[in-house]
Amino acid sequence: MNVAVASGPGTSGVLRPDGQEARTVADLAAAVREIEAGRETGRDTGAGAPRWVWADTREVYPALLDAGVRLARCHDLTLTEGLLLGYEGRHGEPRSARAAHARLHGMPVPEDHHEPQARQATLFEEEPPPPDADLVAEVHADQLRRIEAVADPRRFRLLVAAESAGALIAAEMGHEGMPWRRDAHDELLTGLLGPRPVHGMRPAKLQALADQVSEAFGGPFNPDSPQQIVRAFKSAGVSVASTRAHEIKDVDHPGVAPLLAYKELARIYSFHGWAWADQWVREDRFRPEYVVAGVVSGRWATSGGGALQIPKVMRRVVVADEGWTLVVADAAQLEPRVLAAMAGDGGLARAAGQVDLYQALAQAFGGERDHAKIALLSAMYGGTSGDAPKLLAVMRQRFPRAYQFVEDAARAGEEGKTVRSWLGRTCPQPSARWRELVSGPEGGRAARDRGRFTRNFVVQATAAEWALTLMAVLRGLLPAPAALVFFQHDEVMVHCPAELADEVVAAVAEAAEEATRLLFGQTPVRFPMQAVAVRCYADAK
DNA sequence: ATGCGAGGCGCC
DNA sequence: AAAGGGCGCCTCGCAT
Numbered sequence: 001m002n003v004a005v006a007s008g009p010g011t012s013g014v015l016r017p018d019g020q021e022a023r024t025v026a027d028l029a030a031a032v033r034e035i036e037a038g039r040e041t042g043r044d045t046g047a048g049a050p051r052w053v054w055a056d057t058r059e060v061y062p063a064l065l066d067a068g069v070r071l072a073r074c075h076d077l078t079l080t081e082g083l084l085l086g087y088e089g090r091h092g093e094p095r096s097a098r099a100a101h102a103r104l105h106g107m108p109v110p111e112d113h114h115e116p117q118a119r120q121a122t123l124f125e126e127e128p129p130p131p132d133a134d135l136v137a138e139v140h141a142d143q144l145r146r147i148e149a150v151a152d153p154r155r156f157r158l159l160v161a162a163e164s165a166g167a168l169i170a171a172e173m174g175h176e177g178m179p180w181r182r183d184a185h186d187e188l189l190t191g192l193l194g195p196r197p198v199h200g201m202r203p204a205k206l207q208a209l210a211d212q213v214s215e216a217f218g219g220p221f222n223p224d225s226p227q228q229i230v231r232a233f234k235s236a237g238v239s240v241a242s243t244r245a246h247e248i249k250d251v252d253h254p255g256v257a258p259l260l261a262y263k264e265l266a267r268i269y270s271f272h273g274w275a276w277a278d279q280w281v282r283e284d285r286f287r288p289e290y291v292v293a294g295v296v297s298g299r300w301a302t303s304g305g306g307a308l309q310i311p312k313v314m315r316r317v318v319v320a321d322e323g324w325t326l327v328v329a330d331a332a333q334l335e336p337r338v339l340a341a342m343a344g345d346g347g348l349a350r351a352a353g354q355v356d357l358y359q360a361l362a363q364a365f366g367g368e369r370d371h372a373k374i375a376l377l378s379a380m381y382g383g384t385s386g387d388a389p390k391l392l393a394v395m396r397q398r399f400p401r402a403y404q405f406v407e408d409a410a411r412a413g414e415e416g417k418t419v420r421s422w423l424g425r426t427c428p429q430p431s432a433r434w435r436e437l438v439s440g441p442e443g444g445r446a447a448r449d450r451g452r453f454t455r456n457f458v459v460q461a462t463a464a465e466w467a468l469t470l471m472a473v474l475r476g477l478l479p480a481p482a483a484l485v486f487f488q489h490d491e492v493m494v495h496c497p498a499e500l501a502d503e504v505v506a507a508v509a510e511a512a513e514e515a516t517r518l519l520f521g522q523t524p525v526r527f528p529m530q531a532v533a534v535r536c537y538a539d540a541k
Numbered sequence: 542a543t544g545c546g547a548g549g550c551g552c553c
Numbered sequence: 554a555a556a557g558g559g560c561g562c563c564t565c566g567c568a569t
Contacts, residue, residue, distance in 0.1 A: 226548055
């Protein structure tokens with residue numbers, strides 16, 4: 001059963017179950033909770049929980065979570081509209097439910113709001129529109145029609161369900177937060193940088209390194225300025241093209257070591273230092289703002305908090321609560337496995353039946369595991385440097401279907417066509433600027449760049465779908481009060497009471513198998529998802 | 542004062 | 554000669 005929902009004002013909302021009239025309720029959370037529990041419908045159809053249909057999970061679900069309500073499944077109109085518009089070659093058109101509704105009726109289409117949750121009331125902002133469950137139901141019906149019109153509706157329905165589940169999970173992770181010990185974080189920072197400095201000062205150890213750098217170059221300058229660094233090297237008689245670490249690490253100059261140390265620590269200080277913690281950590285929980293499908297490939301992004309770029313050194317401050325444990329799991333060599341399954345390449349699929357795919361391939365590449373890895377990565381990323389051409393030639397010969405699969409994607413991109421993931425997510429069309437560029441003198445370069453993008457898109461986007469599906473399945477298997485608290489492309493973290501650890505570890509393995517079955521059906525390709533129960537994130541690897 | 546691109550580097 | 558995909562987000566340095 002579908003139930004269209006619109007929320008506001010206050011705690012009120014409007015509900016419209018399939019085939020019924022919309023009705024206003026004063027306490028939306030209470031009404032939703034009752035329906036989810038099955039008490040209100042008066043019938044147990046056996047079809048499972050209702051599917052909640054709403055304009056945007058970010059606008060509805062957080063308030064429900066605050067009221068203690070958890071829902072099994074939903075259909076997020078905004079995310080689905082984004083998927084459909086992309087499929088229909090209309091990337092970039094506004095994807096909000098109101099925009100979709102306006103298009104249906106030939107009315108002026110409102111622009112998307114960029115930050116629905118951070119949106120601030122200003123003097124100039126218009127009143128929020130009244131909740132409209134009929135609008136929600138109407139757009140939903142239209143989307144269901146459009147989904148049936150795609151080449152493979154079964155796959156696309158799975159994509160929509162997984163994406164919507166992702167929206168639930170993102171909200172729940174924001175609600176729950178990842179354990180983050182402020183005291184341990186402060187201790188770590190103090191050890192690396194010295195005590196927290198007063199406003200505007202560099203931490204002591206950072207300042208000491210800056211002084212060492214200045215001394216080595218015989219004059220003060222700002223080590224945060226790449227231009228000044230290049231100039232300093234120049235006057236020391238060393239010509240460097242850039243100040244990247246790998247570029248200068250082999251330069252023989254006494255300033256290099258302290259400079260590299262400075263850069264590393266300065267980054268930690270400014271990205272994940274005390275000020276960051278003040279903003280993002282509350283009561284020993286880190287709550288980033290996840291953006292579902294924030295990346296065109298369907299990967300998640302964050303709009304703050306840098307949750308997807310936490311330095312590994314910080315993992316030691318992610319510690320389970322007393323009596324609880326962290327179950328950390330990451331998919332091993334996900335992307336080459338995805339390629340093997342998608343391409344239907346028998347040889348590669350057989351290798352992907354092993355836990356170490358690259359080792360299984362080593363024999364085909366002269367016994368070198370590293371060569372196998374470079375070949376696969378080059379095929380998926382469009383790499384051409386070093387030994388790549390030679391190894392790609394081997395791949396073409398030994399694993400022709402996998403090779404051809406990514407080559408076809410690259411050709412399509414170079415020709416300005418779009419490509420799709422396994423479930424139907426579609427890459428953006430080339431920009432007008434690209435079309436201009438590609439017919440100009442530098443056209444070859446632009447074409448190859450886009451070819452690398454589409455080559456990678458088909459793999460990265462499908463890997464993201466597998467991970468999203470895994471998470472959606474896992475969410476349904478988790479025993480309360482276990483909760484997903486972190487997700488990073490191909491890695492998940494569950495926070496649970498220690499006595500549930502075994503059950504959660506088993507759930508991860510089951511979810512990986514189910515995700516594989518849902519995407520690829522019968523396939524020899526395995527997707528190992530090793531989960532470990534640890535007290536501290538740093539112990540997981 | 543504010544905006545923005547570049548350089549750089551963290552994560553996958 | 555060099556030539557790998559996707560991000561976020563810091564500072565710098567210049568433009569407005």
